[in-house]
Each structure stands twice: as structure tokens, then as C-alpha cells.
Amino acid sequence: MAEPAKGPLSGLRVIDLTRVLSGPFCTMILGDLGADVIKIEPPKGDPVRAQGTMTDGHSGYFAGFNRNKRSVVLDLYRDEGRAVLRRLLADADVLVENFRPGTLARLGLDEAALKDLNPRLIVASVNGYGSTGPYVDRPAFDFIAQAMSGFMGVNGQPDGPPMRAAPPVSDLIAGIYAALGVLAAVIGREKTGQGQAVEVAMVNGLLSLMAYLSSEYFATGQVPARTGNDHPLVYPYGLFRCADGQIAVANSHDQILTRFLETLDLGWIMSDPRYDTNPKRMAARDELRDLIDSRMEGRSREYWLDVLNAAGVPCGVVQDLAQVFADPQIAAQEMVIEAPWQDGPALKMLGFPIKLDGTPCAVHRPVPRLGGGTGEVLAEAGYDARTIAKLARDGVIGLG
């Protein structure tokens, strides 16, 4: 496990000042791709180490965001701690942080100081609202970013409340974009020799996914209505009832709809004068739903998934996580992996969504014990054993 990573980013050194969610996701992606990620933690550690259900004393939540990193414990409230950080940054390619805007400057690491220290350093920041504008000092949180970005407002039943997504999507999307911005800056640096600042705000990242909902708003001035699981413009579409539960069917255009109805022996619907246009079908939703449900109820979900997929009709089951993780496709795609803790148990976690055939993502390094990389990383940075021991005795660093 300690051998150098072979991913496409091997040789890229990332100093990671992030904690909790958005930033750690960003740096884990970089680590999965082979970067050497050094996670700087305060003496008490990233708070997520103590969160979620523990397995043999180890947090699976922490593990799922921190594989492929080394942990260095450093007290940044002390001058000597900040001096160690500066020495690490002098040799690094990337710094990633997810403090509130202004915190880095209070650590003595404003833009000018960082440029002085290492003009090639790429400085990536993930935050809630961005570092300019009236909300710059507001605290951020995923639920709030979902609300402010317009994302919640378009989700949910027409007669129900706006609905958040349960996963912390704004944190995670910001983390992915930040990793992307970092790599763009690495490529740009080949030409300029200079690093630059990269910033992604959670609200902006989530807003960027509003796709045709935003273009329709710009074109019409109409705020999109919530439509639950139904398509706003097309019917039949949505959830239908089989013998043993529902399946989701996406008849996104007439050609697919025709195949769907023909597979159900309901092909006549498309030429029946009551239903032969989409507006008529939208108006006759309840009748059509009854017709379709009564046909589908006679067979199992598995039956319909087989014949409909074979007919080229996009369809699937609304899977819960137990079903997802038992799904042979998820297994074939290796979307569940195990990664060991440093000196601890191997835990199951999500796999790599980016598949590379030459230098694939891998578990290059275990989930780090708090401070488990401090001695090694400081030695690599040129600190001798005596100095390391003294810094540890003085509580500036933690050796784990």
C-alpha cells in the first residue's frame, strides 16, 4: 500500500486543509486518481472521524471520504505549526481548503503570501456562496445551498412542499467541480509556469445543474412548476404498477412511447382519436394510467424490465440501497470496494465513478489513522528525527 501511486496524477502533491464533506470529497477524488494527498488535521482530527456508525471503532463515513490520503496532525494555531505548513506548501502543487472566505488569510496565507512562497501553487477553495458578493460571510450548509440555488424549489409533488435531495449534493458537486478546476489549472500551468486560484461555491455548483429548467425560464419568464415524478410535458411517463411493485418508465418521445405501448399490446392508443396527440394524452392521464397499470399488473417487474429494455424502452426499478448494492450491474462495475484503515479493518465503501483503462483509480493508500503520516511526511520535507521529536513533544505536531 505504501508504494507510490500509479494513477494519472501520480507525482502531484496536494496539501489538504479541508474537513467534513465538500473539500475532502475533492481531495479524495484527486487521491483516487493517484495524487499524493496530505491531509492536515488539527490535534482533535477532522470531526467526521467521530461521526456515523463505528465499525470496530472506525467511522465508515470518514473512510468513505478519506481513502488515498496521509494524515498529518499540525496545530495551525501555533506559529511553529504554521511554519511546518509553509514548508510543505513550498514544495506542493496544490492547496485545497474549505474554510469560510478569509480564514486562510487569518492563518497568514493570503494570496500574496502564498504567491511569495510558491508561485506554482494552485490554491483551490470550496465554500458556500463564493468569496465575493453580499453573502460572503454567511455560514454555508448543504440544505441551505439546496434551498438558495433553486434546486429544492423545482423538486417535489405539485401539491407538496419543495423537496431537498437527501444526499448532500451541493457539497459533493462543488467538490467534483473543484477537482476539475484544479486539474485545469495544472494543465494551464504547463504553459504559464504559474499557479492560480480556483474557487467553487456550493450554490453555484448546484445552480449549474438547472439545465433546461433555467433556459426555459430565461426564454419564457415562467417559473417551472413542481411535477413530482411526472414529466412536465409528456405522458405516459413515470411510475407504473406491476404484480410485485412499481417500475419507472421514461417514454421521452413518441418513438419510444410507441414501442412501450406495443410491448403492452396497447399500440392502438397511439392512433385512437381520444389519445393520438400528446396534449390529448396529458389530458387523459388518469384513464391511460389505469389502462397501462391494468396491463402491467399481470406480470412481475422482472418480466417487464426484460421485455421493455429489449424493446429499447428506458425503464428500471426504484431501488433502495440494499437492492442497489445487490445489483449485478453495480457489482460488475465494481461500485462497491473495500479499503483498509491504516492498522485497522477493511471497510466497504463506494467505488470509483471514473473508469480509466490505462492508469485506473485504485486504493493506493489506506484510510489514514489520525496523524499516521506525520513523521513520514515531515521527514520527506527534510525535517530530521530530533526536530520531529521536539515538535511532537511541544504539541505542534501529532505523530498518531
Added chain:
Amino acid sequence: MAEPAKGPLSGLRVIDLTRVLSGPFCTMILGDLGADVIKIEPPKGDPVRAQGTMTDGHSGYFAGFNRNKRSVVLDLYRDEGRAVLRRLLADADVLVENFRPGTLARLGLDEAALKDLNPRLIVASVNGYGSTGPYVDRPAFDFIAQAMSGFMGVNGQPDGPPMRAAPPVSDLIAGIYAALGVLAAVIGREKTGQGQAVEVAMVNGLLSLMAYLSSEYFATGQVPARTGNDHPLVYPYGLFRCADGQIAVANSHDQILTRFLETLDLGWIMSDPRYDTNPKRMAARDELRDLIDSRMEGRSREYWLDVLNAAGVPCGVVQDLAQVFADPQIAAQEMVIEAPWQDGPALKMLGFPIKLDGTPCAVHRPVPRLGGGTGEVLAEAGYDARTIAKLARDGVIGLG
């Protein structure tokens, strides 16, 4: 607009065989960052050109996914068309496609053929389920990927159906991941001199966002319940009623909750024996909600947003898109921009979520007219004017 892009990816040439959503989002991100994106379209064009509300005959939906590209019309059903494509690929850095697995091979561009043509070429594929496994031939669609990935299953009210997100999140997240994988492969190529295949499946991308929901499942074997807009483990948290509507408040831990309640002059709750632990507060949700609502109803949303944010309590409004696009923070972050069509009107669209201070994302090129870049791109590839004219006469290319 025709001057070379100045973004960090300037000089990177991307041949874009994608259409509709996931792939075009990937290549637009690369174009926003300065790559030279050549969108290969069939003679009838990307179907999205005809979708959504038209402004002066131009689709805002198409514009929002295709700025910063040049359009080349090429009939890939003809040998001569595929020959042009091969010539473009010989000099390119990246090919991006979002066909169903196997389609590229049917165009004569299987892995071996592409490697022969250009060993430095990075070949990125975005698809529904991945190119291995039992579902490889299934048609993909965002709604289905939301269902199959477990994402829908965790969203929605406890007593309601599983709830999709209205934006096509699985397409878009796959597109972002694909862009990230491409850039990692570009960086890896510096060391190896070789391109490689990059693949992102919509289901895998969305599954990768399941975060602590998945780690809790792995640790406990319990499928997470739907909790609507409420936090599964903490109360008070969620939507509360002000004089002029609701606000969202994320009291994610006791320290923030204390500040929230003190700001409402309800600080006594934290030491009242009925409410002094989180389990007691979870059990007394209805009472607490009434207490909080009755306090907050006396003042406007604006009032509470000001005082709560100042107190460090994450809170915000559930904004609809009209409110989002009127929000001064969104304006300060330049999240609405205008991009011109080639020979057409400028349209409003979403801005750039990745902020770079040295070589920022920009509208380097207009939204392309169908085939509006064919002549220019073929000339750059060494085709002389007579050959271009003949290919156009024969219907192999379209000059727009």
C-alpha cells in the same frame, strides 16, 4: 470571438461526437475552460437544436449546452464522412462520445482502430450503465438512472413516494466526471505519451453521491428511510414559518442550535428538562415547531435571514428560479451570462461554476450555427477549397 481561447485548456483539441445532454455538458465544460471543441453533428443536427422554447428561432436549451464549440456537419453513415472524422481524430487530443456502448465500434472506431490512428488520443465515453455487466445494452435515461442508483429511493416525504430531482442530475454529474477524467488522462499522458479510455456511467456517477447514506448502510445493514426536508437525526432543523413565508434553517449541531434558539429568545429550551437532549427534542418535534414558528411568525424572512446569518446559523430561503436570478449574490457571482449565437441573438444562460483567477472560464466562442464551423475546421485539417466544395456537393459535409 474567433481569436484563440485563453483558458487553461487552450490548445487542447476535442472532437465531440455527443448529443443531447450528458456528453454536450462534458464538452461545454472543456470549452468553457478554453479547449477547442469541434462538435460533429449529423446533417439534421443535434436534436436539442429543435427543443425547448425558441427565441428568435434559436433554442435556449441548445445554447446552454453548446457555447464554446464549433459545429461541423458530417454524415457518419458514409465512408467519406468517416474518413473526414478519422483525419480530424488523427490530430486531436480527446474524443468524447455518449452513444450506447458498441456504437463507436460500428463506426469503424473500435479501441484498436483508434489506437492505430492516434495513440495519444484520449477516448471518453458517457453512458447509462457502463460498458460491462448485464445491463450494458439497456437504453439509458436520467429518470431511470435516478431510480436505479438509489437516489430517488432516499428522496421524498416519509409517507410519500420516492422522489426524483427535476433537473437531469445523472446526465450532468456524469458529464462533469467525464470532463474530470479527461483532464486526469491529459495529465497522465505527459508521463506516458499514451492516451487511454475514460468512461463514466450515469448510474455510477449518481451513486457516488450517496455519501454517508451508503456508509451507514454498509455499517448497519439498514436501508435509510425517507425523511423529506427533515434531518434524520437532529431537531429542530428544516423549514420554519416567518411572517411572509418559510425559511430553511440547518441547525446541524448543538452549538448552532443554541445560537439559533438564543437569537429567538428561546435559549431556555436547551436547559429545559423536557428538551435538553436531542432524543427528547426529536420526540417533541411538534411542540418545538409550534414554539419556534410562533416566535418567527412575528417577523419577515429578511429580518430572520439577517439576524440568524449574523449569528452564524446557516439559513436561507427556498428560492424559485425567478428569485434565484434576481438574487444579488447570484449576480455578484456572475452566474447569469449572455452568449451570442453565431450570426444570431445573444441569449441568457447559466454562468461558470468554476472560478479561476488567472485564466478564467469565458465565452470564447459563440453558440454554433449548424455546420457553421465545417469549412474552417476542414481547412485547418488540410482540406483544400475544391475538396471541401465537392464533399459539400456530395452531401458528406454540411457547410451551414
